[in-house]
Amino acid sequence: MAVAAFIAAPAVLPALPGGSNDSIQENAAPHPEISVDAFGDSAGHWRHITNPHAVIQPRPDCPVYPPASIREIAANILLFQRSNGGWPKNYDMRAVLTEEEKASVRATRDARDTTFDNETTHAHVAYLAKASTLLCEPGYRAAVERGIDFILSAQMPNGGWPQSWPAPEGFAAFITFNDRVMAGNLTVLRDAANGANGFAWLDTARREKCRDAVARGIACVLACQYRTADGKLTGWGQQHNPQTLRPDHARSFEPPCICSEDTAGIVRFLMKIEKPSPGIIHAVKSAAAWLDAVKIAGRRVETSTSTPAVFPWHKTDQDKRIVDDPSAPPLWARMYEMETNRPFFCGVDGVKVYTFAEVDRDRRTGYNWHGYWPAEVLGQDYPAWLKAHP
Known part of the structure; x- marks a missing residue:
C-alpha cells in the first residue's frame, strides 16, 4: 500500500518534448481550470516508485496535460475507472498516453484493484463532478454516479472506510485515515449531499444516501479519536x-x-x-x-x-x-x-x-x-x- 507516501520527494512532472506544456495549452477550451492537486500523490508514486505490477510504466519523456485541458484529463479519468465504479491508485491522470497504453488500461477494466489510497476515487469523482458542470458531458455524470455508489458500498457498518475495496486484505481492511481516505470520502459525499462543487444535478435518492453516510462517518471519526x-x-x-x-x-x-x-x-x-x-x-x-x-x-x-x-x-x-x-x-x-x-x-x-x-x-x-x-x-x-x- 501507500498509506503514506513511500517517497518524500514531490512529483516532478516533465515538460512536453521540444518545449513547454504550453503547446497543449493552446488547444485547450477557454474555461476555468479545475484543481489537479489531489492527483499529485498518485502521479508521484507512478513516476518515482518502482512498481513492476503497474498496468503501464511511466515513460521518461511522458508529457502531461496542463490543468486547463479539462476534457483530456477527464478522458484519462474515465479511462482508468474500473467496472465496479472505483479507481486504481498510482497513475497520473494528466499523463499524455499513447494508444497502446490506453489499450492496456482498457484491458484491465474489470480488475478489483480499486482503492481510496493516495487520494484515489474520491478525488476522481470530485473532478468529474466539476467537469460535468463546465462541459455538460453526460458520460461524466454517469461516471460520477457510479463512483458515488462505489464509495457508499465500501462504507463499513461502523461508519469508516477501508483503504481498499471490494477485496481488502490485512490492514487494507482497517478504518483508514492516512492519505485522506476518511476525510476525502466524507468531503466528497458532503458536497454530493449538499449539491455543492458540481453536484447540483445529483438525484435526491443519492443525496440522501450521501447525507446518511456522512453522519455515520462523522460518528466513526469521533469514536476513533x-x-x-x-x-x-x-x-x-x-x-x-x-x-x-x-x-x-x-x-x-x-x-x-x-x-x-x-x-x-x-x-x-x-x-x-x-x-x-x-x-x-x-x-x-x-x-x-x-x-x-x-x-x-x-x-x-x-x-x-x-x-x-x-x-x-x-x-x-x-x-x-x-x-x-x-x-x-x-x-x-x-x-x-x-x-x-x-x-x-x-x-x-x-x-x-x-x-x-x-x-x-x-x-x-x-x-x-x-x-x-x-x-x-x-x-x-x-x-x-x-x-x-x-
Whole structure:
C-alpha cells in the first residue's frame, strides 16, 4: 500500500518534448481550470516508485496535460475507472498516453484493484463532478454516479472506510485515515449531499444516501479519536482497527501511533461542519491542543546530495538529517507514541527508534517522517474557527 507516501520527494512532472506544456495549452477550451492537486500523490508514486505490477510504466519523456485541458484529463479519468465504479491508485491522470497504453488500461477494466489510497476515487469523482458542470458531458455524470455508489458500498457498518475495496486484505481492511481516505470520502459525499462543487444535478435518492453516510462517518471519526489512559483526547492514527477502533499496525515501519498529518486533516474537515455538535467542538479543540503540544521547535530537516542508492521501492541520490535551527518554524514528526507523545521512527525491520539518524537510509529518504502539515490549521484555520465557537 501507500498509506503514506513511500517517497518524500514531490512529483516532478516533465515538460512536453521540444518545449513547454504550453503547446497543449493552446488547444485547450477557454474555461476555468479545475484543481489537479489531489492527483499529485498518485502521479508521484507512478513516476518515482518502482512498481513492476503497474498496468503501464511511466515513460521518461511522458508529457502531461496542463490543468486547463479539462476534457483530456477527464478522458484519462474515465479511462482508468474500473467496472465496479472505483479507481486504481498510482497513475497520473494528466499523463499524455499513447494508444497502446490506453489499450492496456482498457484491458484491465474489470480488475478489483480499486482503492481510496493516495487520494484515489474520491478525488476522481470530485473532478468529474466539476467537469460535468463546465462541459455538460453526460458520460461524466454517469461516471460520477457510479463512483458515488462505489464509495457508499465500501462504507463499513461502523461508519469508516477501508483503504481498499471490494477485496481488502490485512490492514487494507482497517478504518483508514492516512492519505485522506476518511476525510476525502466524507468531503466528497458532503458536497454530493449538499449539491455543492458540481453536484447540483445529483438525484435526491443519492443525496440522501450521501447525507446518511456522512453522519455515520462523522460518528466513526469521533469514536476513533484516541483517548489516553488518563482520559485525555488527542488525535487520530493512520489506520484504526474496525473492532476496537484503536490505532493499529500497517506496514512494518508503520506501528500504531497518533499521526500529526492525519490529525490535521481530520481537524480541517471537522471545522468545516456548519453546525457542529458539542462533541465535534470538543474533538476539534482537543486535537488542536494536542497538535500544538507536540510541535518541535528549533529544528528542521536538511536534505543533501549523497551516493546514489537503489532500494526495493525507490532510488535516490539524497540523504536527510535533522539539524538545529533556532529560526526554523515549528516542525512535526509524523508518528507519536500514543501514551507518551514521544516522536518515533521505524526502519523496514519494524524496530522502533527515537532519533532520525537511526533510521535506515531506505526509509529515511523514502518516507515522510517530518512535515509542517498542522501549521496552516493551527496558524489560520483554527483561530478563525474559534471565533465562531469560543
